[in-house]
Amino acid sequence: MPEILIVEDNLLNLMIEADLLKSFGYESKRAKNGFEALEILSEAKIDLILLDMELPKMHGLELLQEIKLNPETRSIKVVAVTGYSDPESKEKFLKAGCHAVLAKPINFGDFGSQVENFLTIADS
Numbered sequence: 560m561p562e563i564l565i566v567e568d569n570l571l572n573l574m575i576e577a578d579l580l581k582s583f584g585y586e587s588k589r590a591k592n593g594f595e596a597l598e599i600l601s602e603a604k605i606d607l608i609l610l611d612m613e614l615p616k617m618h619g620l621e622l623l624q625e626i627k628l629n630p631e632t633r634s635i636k637v638v639a640v641t642g643y644s645d646p647e648s649k650e651k652f653l654k655a656g657c658h659a660v661l662a663k664p665i666n667f668g669d670f671g672s673q674v675e676n677f678l679t680i681a682d683s
Contacts, residue, residue, distance in 0.1 A: 561606040561678050563587045566596045566622065567640070568614050576609060576640075576665070583671035593617030597625060600632050607678055609661070612641040612652065620655055627656045638677050640665070 612619030644662035
């Protein structure tokens with residue numbers, strides 16, 4: 560079973576994503592900021608990160624850079640989950656190393672198939 564890390568500072572969004580993942584048969588770990596995420600990444604094997612880009616203490620792009628610079632975590636698929644879904648922001652997140660961008664608010668009906676697709680994205 561793939562291990563998914565949700566990095567989200569909004570407790571309601573965090574719980575919704577975790578509950579949706581569970582309803583589709585996925586287990587998840589949760590972090591409210593980048594520092595918590597890095598701690599989890601040092602302890603667990605993660606297959607996919609759903610990363611909010613507007614985080615306290617460490618911006619999502621900073622966390623993404625930390626993930627991509629670390630040989631132990633650089634191959635983990637990272638999906639930006641963000642309200643910034645304009646073409647320029649999407650391009651910025653993809654160029655920074657995200658495998659995909661998921662716009663907020665997330666579409667509950669499509670979420671399971673989107674996660675499945677994210678897990679099968681070929682490494683870039």
